Amino acid sequence: NAGVTQTPKFQVLKTGQSMTLQCAQDMNHEYMSWYRQDPGMGLRLIHYSVGAGITDQGEVPNGYNVSRSTTEDFPLRLLSAAPSQTSVYFCASSYSGGAREQYFGPGTRLTVT
Amino acid sequence: AQSVTQLDSQVPVFEEAPVELRCNYSSSVSVYLFWYVQYPNQGLQLLLKYLSGSTLVKGINGFEAEFNKSQTSFHLRKPSVHISDTAEYFCAVTVGRGGSEKLVFGKGTKLTVNP
Numbered sequence: 001n002a003g004v005t006q007t008p009k010f011q012v013l014k015t016g017q018s019m020t021l022q023c024a025q026d027m028n029h030e031y032m033s034w035y036r037q038d039p040g041m042g043l044r045l046i047h048y049s050v051g052a053g054i055t056d057q058g059e060v061p062n063g064y065n066v067s068r069s070t071t072e073d074f075p076l077r078l079l080s081a082a083p084s085q086t087s088v089y090f091c092a093s094s095y096s097g098g099a100r101e102q103y104f105g106p107g108t109r110l111t112v113t
Numbered sequence: 114a115q116s117v118t119q120l121d122s123q124v125p126v127f128e129e130a131p132v133e134l135r136c137n138y139s140s141s142v143s144v145y146l147f148w149y150v151q152y153p154n155q156g157l158q159l160l161l162k163y164l165s166g167s168t169l170v171k172g173i174n175g176f177e178a179e180f181n182k183s184q185t186s187f188h189l190r191k192p193s194v195h196i197s198d199t200a201e202y203f204c205a206v207t208v209g210r211g212g213s214e215k216l217v218f219g220k221g222t223k224l225t226v227n228p
Binding site for chain 2: 004031033035040041042043044045048056058059090092100101102103104105106107
């Protein structure tokens with residue numbers, strides 16, 4: 001199993017550009033989530049999904065969209081990037097059906113200039 | 114609302130010394146508690162978890178944690194650290210149940226093990 005994969009590893013965007021961060025897992029996990037990590041802030045939940053077709057907002061959802069058309073994939077879209085979205089983004093999945101025991105991807109480092 | 118407080122942002126220790134990383138949570142209901150570790154430039158890895166049962170939980174790499182309900186704490190300990198334990202450690206607690214379950218993280222503690 002590849003586990004949780006994320007692409008790209010690094011990305012530089014200009015303010016106002018859009019892009020999609022990809023996340024995929026091959027463990028048949030129902031629960032998937034996106035976090036952003038900023039220095040001194042820990043990880044903050046952006047959006048999460050408890051299964052295909054079901055998504056919900058986390059703590060910091062503004063400026064981000066998600067969809068979940070398959071169990072495997074959970075892309076995160078930035079519609080109009082802002083410098084405040086400069087961060088490291090982690091995708092995670094869980095087999096427990098809930099938020100417990102999440103497996104994390106390697107992360108995407110995004111810089112918005 | 115549930116929250117997690119990691120009392121130390123940075124902890125420097127010497128190799129082979131014991132270490133305790135402190136975590137307190139606020140909750141009025143049953144909780145599930147976790148410690149994750151993040152090595153430099155990597156994702157997070159589950160170190161240990163408390164779901165129910167024994168309050169002393171053993172994890173990977175010789176770490177353990179004790180769930181103390183009366184003090185709402187879940188401190189992480191290791192009796193003798195190695196250079197390779199240098200990493201950032203995050204305490205986390207679940208909030209909600211079922212379809213609305215989420216994980217709330219503390220702000221992290223950077224452990225630096227010096228020779």
